[in-house]
Amino acid sequence: METPHVRMRGVTRVYPTETGSLHALGPVDLDLRKGEFFAVVGPSGCGKSTLLEMIAALAPPSEGAVEFEGKPIGASVPDGVGVVFQENACFPWLNVADNITFGLRRQPLAKDEIARRLDYALTLMGLTDFAAAYPAQLSGGMRQRVCIARTLVTQPRLILLDEPFGALDQQTRLLMGDELLNLWRATGATVLLITHALDEAAMLADRVAVMSSRPGRIIEIIETGWPRDRDSRIVSDPAFGAVTGRLWTLLRDQSLNALGPAH
């Protein structure tokens, strides 16, 4: 069997607190297949973002092992991994083009190669007319495109997305979802999407992991079975309703738990 692109075994996260410790996550076992679109949904506070941060080496696991391409993840982000965050991560002092090439300019790349990748990313993300604009002049959706483009130009083999559309309105989210699918098909990268939106996970992913309330564990992984050339119009497919319904059935009790005992 093929080595999983990302492999997590017995991963937990325990935070020290004033009164002792807080078991936030795990143990989690998870394999991501190379080139798949994988989504993780779960109730608030279940540690799904922590899961992503462990793969990005932004937070060390308390126990267990995380591997990317067969190598254990150490103290810094492995080469070939790109991350897009929920918050606006654009650098406000740089224009769109300089934001996108920020990471590239720190790599041993020829100027024309940087320019070529920038053009490609601007075109793919519909930002060509905004190359000289500053982030403050852009809408939230456009800023998120800049962040995606900034990740894209580094040609990552694994793209980690931490609720990237959480701050956007529903229509923009559906359209950004389409762009994400295009990007995934164009790059062939493995995508891990953390989201609280069941419909987003159901529409975009090949597989969706459902997590329990804290301490977060993976309670089930659902295969959506969508074709590779899908887009947001899939939301009107009856099968889409079945997938979201299945996700909600699994998540409902967990979300009630997370909400607290009064319910």
Place this chain on the structure above:
Amino acid sequence: MSRSLPWAPVALIVLLLVLWQGAFLLAGPDALAAPLQTIAYLAQQLTTPEFQQHIAATGTAFLIALLIAIAGGLLIGLMLGLSRTATEVAEPLLLAGNSIPKIALYPIVLLLFGIGLSAKVAFGALHGIIPVAIFTMSACRNIAPVLLKSAAVMRLSRADRIRSILLPAALPDIVTGVRMGFSLTLIGTVLGEMFGSQSGLGYLLMTAIGLQNTQVIMAVTLLLVAFAATVSTALLAYERRLRSRY
């Protein structure tokens, strides 16, 4: 705001001149000099080598003091801002230091540096360094965590992270600190000249007070006010332009 009311600063200056003229009419020529007379006197004084030497003395001391205040404040602010523990320990100390009337320290400054340029510079820098340090420190602490996470994801070295993320992200707050530091350094330098110096605008003010020379007092004050207001306004405009992007 200044864009929608381009005449507002001019109107304000005219209003101040009118108030000044009113105060002159009320208080009489023994206490105050009239605005036009003062402006004319200042213009004439600016051409004399003696006055120019005083300006040069103050200017030199002020520039050195400001450079020390900005460089020192940035360094202290960055060093403290980079560590949460250091911030927690240093912040109350810095704030306390900021509220000390610095003039109380002046005898010690004079003992350490003697009368002359170094005492003026030390006293000016002493005033300016704390606001620059405080604003730099809090700017480093308040940087959006997602920007630091992005830097980590792009595998920036520590030096690159400070130079390419931290400093530009903190720039608007640093400019605020520099603006405050600018005014306070000027105050400190002139104060230093008033009490322990034989040259400069502060010295000129002090001797004029002794001679009850209203014209000189008013002319020097006008020059200092005009300089401080101009630079401060320019810094504020720069700061606003920066902040509109952040």
